[in-house]
Amino acid sequence: xxxxxxxxxxxxxxxxxxxxxxxxxxxxxxxxxxxxxxxxxxxxxxxxxxxxxxxxxxxxxxxxxxxxxxxxxxxxxxxxxxxxxxxxxxxxxxxxxxxxxxxxxxxxxxxxxxxxxxxxxxxxxxxxxxxxxxxxxxxxxxxxxxxxxxxxxxxxxxxxxxxxxxxxxxxxxxxxxxxxxxxxxxxxxxxxxxxxxxxxxxxxxxxxxxxxxxxxxxxxxxxxxxxxxxxxxxxxxxxxxxxxxxxxxxxxxxxxxxxxxxxxxxxxxxxxxxxxxxxxxxxxxxxxxxxxxxxxxxxxxxxxxxxxxxxxxxxxxxxxxxxxxxxxxxxxxxxxxxxxxxxxxxxxxxxxxxx
Ligand code: NAD
Numbered sequence: 001x002x003x004x005x006x007x008x009x010x011x012x013x014x015x016x017x018x019x020x021x022x023x024x025x026x027x028x029x030x031x032x033x034x035x036x037x038x039x040x041x042x043x044x045x046x047x048x049x050x051x052x053x054x055x056x057x058x059x060x061x062x063x064x065x066x067x068x069x070x071x072x073x074x075x076x077x078x079x080x081x082x083x084x085x086x087x088x089x090x091x092x093x094x095x096x097x098x099x100x101x102x103x104x105x106x107x108x109x110x111x112x113x114x115x116x117x118x119x120x121x122x123x124x125x126x127x128x129x130x131x132x133x134x135x136x137x138x139x140x141x142x143x144x145x146x147x148x149x150x151x152x153x154x155x156x157x158x159x160x161x162x163x164x165x166x167x168x169x170x171x172x173x174x175x176x177x178x179x180x181x182x183x184x185x186x187x188x189x190x191x192x193x194x195x196x197x198x199x200x201x202x203x204x205x206x207x208x209x210x211x212x213x214x215x216x217x218x219x220x221x222x223x224x225x226x227x228x229x230x231x232x233x234x235x236x237x238x239x240x241x242x243x244x245x246x247x248x249x250x251x252x253x254x255x256x257x258x259x260x261x262x263x264x265x266x267x268x269x270x271x272x273x274x275x276x277x278x279x280x281x282x283x284x285x286x287x288x289x290x291x292x293x294x295x296x297x298x299x300x301x302x303x304x305x306x307x308x309x310x311x312x313x314x315x316x317x318x319x320x321x322x323x324x325x326x327x328x329x330x331x332x333x334x335x336x337x338x339x340x341x342x343x344x345x346x347x348x349x350x351x352x353x354x355x
Pocket of ligand 1: 013072073074075076077089092260261277279280281282283284285286291292293294296334
């Protein structure tokens with residue numbers, strides 16, 4: 001099969017880690033007889049420097065015409081003083097909304113070989129954990145009615161949380177479909193003891209759950225969920241939640257894996273085209289030094305194979321190659337703890353050797 005992939009390398013370590021993922025995709029393509037055609041487009045600070053805007057029209061068009069999009073990261077101190085709508089990070093919201101991506105999938109997995117990096121007590125994570133957070137990405141309080149007004153005590157500000165049944169149904173289906181390919185357990189997280197939006201959320205999730213009799217569906221209040229993630233993360237398989245709760249909980253979940261350079265993400269919409277990116281930023285402090293950990297981006301490419309191209313075996317091969325390299329003791333500087341570390345290119349070489 002032939003696939004057209006738009007590459008948004010971005011800033012900082014973006015070009016280095018995207019180049020690594022491209023090499024891995026080329027290797028897997030060679031193994032299975034797929035042809036990946038890569039077309040680079042400008043985004044973020046690189047786009048600002050080159051054409052004066054963080055998200056050029058050509059980039060949006062190129063992404064919408066592609067089969068899928070792989071993004072490095074954007075931003076850096078050079079552009080930090082620009083006004084909000086000219087900041088590189090603005091391009092991220094722009095491309096997500098242009099591609100109508102309403103789902104964010106964020107796995108948080110503790111690799112057995114990296115247990116020592118986890119900030120939680122050893123007995124809590126003895127068996128490891130592997131959580132998939134399904135976050136609604138285009139609704140809720142971040143997109144609701146907002147404003148400033150004069151209130152009883154003078155100046156006040158308000159933001160509004162609003163969810164339609166339609167928005168909840170479609171994200172719930174993504175969560176149940178995801179669970180069907182995993183351990184078949186969904187925990188839906190809300191604040192139904194206080195919020196009306198949460199009560200509609202809970203009711204609707206359970207209606208959709210009836211379409212998936214093989215999946216166990218339970219509810220958890222968000223305050224309890226924040227606690228349970230550090231108390232017993234292994235209890236979770238798939239978590240589904242709103243935009244804001246997902247924003248907060250997915251960062252908490254990523255922190256308990258202990259290694260920001262390892263975690264991929266996928267943003268999906270109504271078509272098979274998705275946007276795949278590591279969860280970390282552009283790491284300007286280590287940019288251009290060939291020491292960044294490329295694994296989050298390589299695993300993002302694996303998610304692209306799985307979710308956009310339905311190439312599960314090819315995706316599994318990449319995940320297994322990463323597992324093997326880590327189990328064999330190879331590390332980049334961020335997870336080496338002062339011991340011998342591989343460069344970005346050397347880590348990529350090792351992973352490709354294991355494919
Ligand atoms: P960051 O994730 O870039 O870096 C935080 C720390 O983690 C740094 O010490 C960095 O060196 C390290 N790190 C991150 N990724 C790594 C990797 N792959 N290998 C090894 N070490 C890694 O977060 P930050 O420093 O807060 O932000 C830097 C810039 O990135 C800012 O301009 C920010 O706005 C931007 N940012 C972009 C995205 C994105 O593009 N999606 C996300 C977050 C931050």
